[in-house]
Amino acid sequence: MATLRTRFAPSPTGFLHIGGARTALYNWAYTRRLGGSFVLRIEDTDRERSTAESEAAVLGGLEWLGIDWDEGPFRQSERAELYAAAIERLLAQDRAYRCVCTPDEIEARRQAVVATGGKWTYDGRCAEANHGPACGPHAVRLRVPREGKLGFDDGVFGPSGQEARELGDMVIRRTDGTPLYHLAGVVDDVAMGITHVIRGADHLNNTPFQLALYRALDATPPQFAHVPLIVGTDGRKLSKRRDPVSVQHFRDAGYLPDAMLNWLVRIGWSHGDQEIFSRDEIRALFDLSEVHRSSGQADPGKLDWLNQHYIKERPRDALVRELLPFLAAAGTPVEPSESLGFLVDLLRERSKTLVEMAERARFFAVADDAIAYDADAVRKHWKPAALAALKDLADELARCERWDLASIEAAFSNVLGRHEGLALGKLAQPVRIAVTGSAASPGIFETVFVLGRERARARIERALGALSAA
C-alpha cells in the first residue's frame, strides 16, 4: 500500500483564514498521526487574483500556527507544462474537445434555460463539432459521461456523488490557454501521488466532476474526506467583511497559536468530552472518523477561554518574550527583567489575550509621574481620611529592611495597627490608585513589590501631593 500523502492547497488570494487553517490542521494532524508526507501547494492558476503578498501571508500564518509541511510549497504557476501536456493528451484521445462558444453566448443560452426553470449545464454545442487547433479562440472542455454515477465513499460523509448527467462538459482550459482549478488540481494530485484529499465541504459538489477528470486521466482517485464548513455567528459562510477570519488578525489580537489550534480542531471534531487538546494530543488523537457532518460556528468566547488557559500554562520566559511586542505596540515598551517576569505571573490569571495583558501591565511600563488616576476610582476611594494612612505607609515602606512580600505585608499591618478601625480594604484601594492609577490590579502587596521600593515611594509621594491639593 502506498504511503499516505496529503496536501493543503490554498489559493493566494487573501490572508490565511480560519477555515483554511483548520483544513490545513486536519491534514497535518491526520498525516502526522498515521505517518506520511504533507504537501503544500499554492493554487495560483488565477493570475488575476493571486499575489505574492497573499502567498507570504498564507505561509506566515501556517508557520505561526506551527503547522509544518514536508514538501513544497509548489506553485501551480510554475507547473504550466504539466497541465498543458495533460490537456493535449485529453484532446488527442478525444476525451476533451475545443469549444468556440464565447462566455457571452453561453450566458445568453443559460439565461434562456434558467428562465424556463431548468438547470443549466453546458449544452454540448461544440461537443461534436470537431474543432481543430486552428478553430480560432477557443476553450477546452472535458467530455463528462452522459450516464452512470460519479460516486465515491467520502471519509466523512460516506457514500456520495451525483448522476453524471447532472454535470455538463466543464471547461478545463481557458481561451487564454491557462488551465482551470479542477484540471490543475487533479493533475497535480495525480502527479504528486496524493492519497487523501481532506478539504472543505464546499468542494463536495465539485468532486463528481473531478472524478470524471481522474477517469479521463486514467488515474485512480484519492480517498476524499470533506470537512464541514466553519460558519459565522449568523450561521452563514464566513465573510471576510463580517467576521474576524484571518489568522493574522488573531495573532495581532494576542491569541496564542496553541489556543488557536485547540479552538479550530474542536470546531467539527470531538474526542469524547475532552476540551483541551495540546498540539501533541491533536496529532496523536485526531481522526477523520470523529469529524462531524454539520457545519459549526466559531465561538469567540470559547477562544478567549482557551487562550487564557494556555496563557496560564505558558512558561514564564516564553510569555515574557511574547508579551514584549504587545507592550511596544501599546506604546509602553519595556525591557525584559526579573520584575517583568514576576508581573507576568501575576497577570496571566487575569488576561484573556496578550493585548489585555499588555494593558494590565501598563502601570508597570509607564513612568512614575505618568500615572493617570481613574476618575471613578478616585471619587470612590480617595477620601481625605486616607491621607494620613497613606503617608504613614510611605514612611513604613521606607523603613523596610528587606524588599519582599513579607516585609511589605508587615508594613501594611503596622499602619493598620496604628489607625483604629482601618481595614485593609480601606488602605489597599487608595494605595492601589496611587501606584497604578486604577481600582483594579493584582494583589496590593505584589503590586507594590513588583514596582520596587523607589518607584512605589515616588508614586505614593505623588499621590499624596495630588490628594492634598484636591
Added chain:
RNA sequence: GCUCCCAUCGUCUAGCGGUCUAGGACGUGGCCCUCUCAAGGCCAAGACCCGGGUUCGAUUCCCGGUGGGAGCGCCA
C-alpha cells in the same frame, strides 16, 4: 429554480435502540472565597426541529415536511 448536504441547550458537543428524570464545555445568573480585578470552588437556568412509520421500546433506524447551508463560472 435545480443538485447535493446538514439538523441535541445561545454556542461547541457526548450519545452509536432500553444505561436519558439527555452528560460535558464555553457563555449567562447566583453563592462562596476575597484588599480590588481576576483566578478558583459550588449551585442554577438552558436542547433531542415537526409529522409519520419500524420496534416491546426511539435522541438514536427509515420516509416526508420544515428550517439552514453549500454548489450550480473560461474563481479556487
